Amino acid sequence: MELVKFRQAKAAEIDRLTRNPPRLEDQPAGLARPDFLASLRQGQAQRGLALIAEYKRASPSLGDIDLALSPHSVVAAYAAAEAISVLTEETYFKGRLSFLAELAPSGQPLLRKDFIFEPAQLLETALYPASAVLLIVRLTPRLEALAGLINLALSLGLCPVVEIFDPRELALAREAGARVIQVNARDLETLKVDPLGPIQLIKKFPPQAEEFWIAASGLAKAADLARVRAAGFGAALIGSALMASGDPGAALAELIKGLVTVHP
Numbered sequence: 001m002e003l004v005k006f007r008q009a010k011a012a013e014i015d016r017l018t019r020n021p022p023r024l025e026d027q028p029a030g031l032a033r034p035d036f037l038a039s040l041r042q043g044q045a046q047r048g049l050a051l052i053a054e055y056k057r058a059s060p061s062l063g064d065i066d067l068a069l070s071p072h073s074v075v076a077a078y079a080a081a082e083a084i085s086v087l088t089e090e091t092y093f094k095g096r097l098s099f100l101a102e103l104a105p106s107g108q109p110l111l112r113k114d115f116i117f118e119p120a121q122l123l124e125t126a127l128y129p130a131s132a133v134l135l136i137v138r139l140t141p142r143l144e145a146l147a148g149l150i151n152l153a154l155s156l157g158l159c160p161v162v163e164i165f166d167p168r169e170l171a172l173a174r175e176a177g178a179r180v181i182q183v184n185a186r187d188l189e190t191l192k193v194d195p196l197g198p199i200q201l202i203k204k205f206p207p208q209a210e211e212f213w214i215a216a217s218g219l220a221k222a223a224d225l226a227r228v229r230a231a232g233f234g235a236a237l238i239g240s241a242l243m244a245s246g247d248p249g250a251a252l253a254e255l256i257k258g259l260v261t262v263h264p
Contacts (some may be wrong), residue, residue: 002060003138003188006115009091017120024156028129036083036109036159037212038182040235043082047259049229052111052214053081053252055103058094063193065068065243067094071102077249078242080256083109083131085237097128104129111161115139122152129196132159132180137169138188139259161214165197170205179210186217193218194235199231206232222258229259 043050055074056062071086078084084103087095100110107133116122117139125133133153140146146162153160162178164170167189172183183198195218207213212235217230220241226238238255247252 002191002226006089006092006188007117007139008202009089010115010117010121010203016212017118017124018228019121022123022127024123024126031129031262032104033129033157034107034109036111036161039082040212040214046235047256049233049259050082050235050264051080051226051252051256052083052085052235053078053238053242053248054085054087054113054237055099056085056087056095056243057083057095058092060092061186061238063245064094065240066246069248071099072105074192074248075103075106077247078106078108078252079249082235082250083111085111085113086130087239088112088114097124099127100130109159109234116149117145119149119152122149122156122158125158126156130158132161132199134161134163134182136163137173138165141172143172143176146172150177155202162202163216167201169203174208180213180214181207182216183233184216185219194222198233199228202232207234209222222255222261225255225259 027104039051057067064091086099087093088097103110111132112125113134135149140238161180161182162173163182163184164173165184183201185195185197186193197260198215207238213233214235214237215233216237219238225236242248242251
């Protein structure tokens with residue numbers, strides 16, 4: 001099971017945070033957190049679909065993507081996106097928590113994307129310029145635990161982006177109080193991608209009042225983006241297609257241009 005190894009890879013981090021708990025008083029002065037959800041809603045209003053560009057150097061499914069591309073180099077490249085997703089997991093994605101600080105000069109809302117299932121991880125996230133944090137239902141399948149993480153994130157000024165894969169996880173996310181829901185086309189247990197999965201899910205269980213839905217994984221072309229837009233998603237997260245392009249800024253510009261003209 002892939003999720004088992006992902007959880008195990010966080011053992012040293014959890015141990016460190018347990019022995020030396022993060023203190024909110026250690027937050028840097030003037031720490032800014034641009035409004036993640038407001039930015040996405042603005043992008044949706046402008047082009048029907050907000051875009052979250054991801055900084056991801058490697059992944060378990062693709063291996064190394066582009067280790068030479070620094071966070072600083074994508075600040076300008078991702079300027080047209082409504083937000084930036086930042087992979088901070090070290091073992092399998094070769095990320096670092098410090099990437100958040102390095103990308104903060106972009107002025108855009110930053111989503112910390114990692115395997116987060118302990119409150120101390122959220123407290124540490126709050127020491128960095130993240131505006132949002134990913135919470136994966138499969139890592140926290142108990143209602144009380146998930147609700148606790150959602151509420152803690154909100155109290156820290158972080159927008160909790162709750163990731164689901166199937167109807168059961170959607171029901172749990174809703175019961176736990178999730179408002180920003182990310183549907184991953186990739187099954188984290190097998191790493192297989194079902195591009196139609198998120199579309200089928202949103203059509204069968206449409207977003208409720210105040211919910212904002214994000215489509216993730218398997219999105220590489222303007223036609224893919226147009227398809228999730230037509231299905232009712234408010235935003236799409238694009239990572240590998242941009243990072244592997246050799247020119248993320250040009251690739252993002254091409255997707256935005258195509259989104260205006262391409263129909264599913």
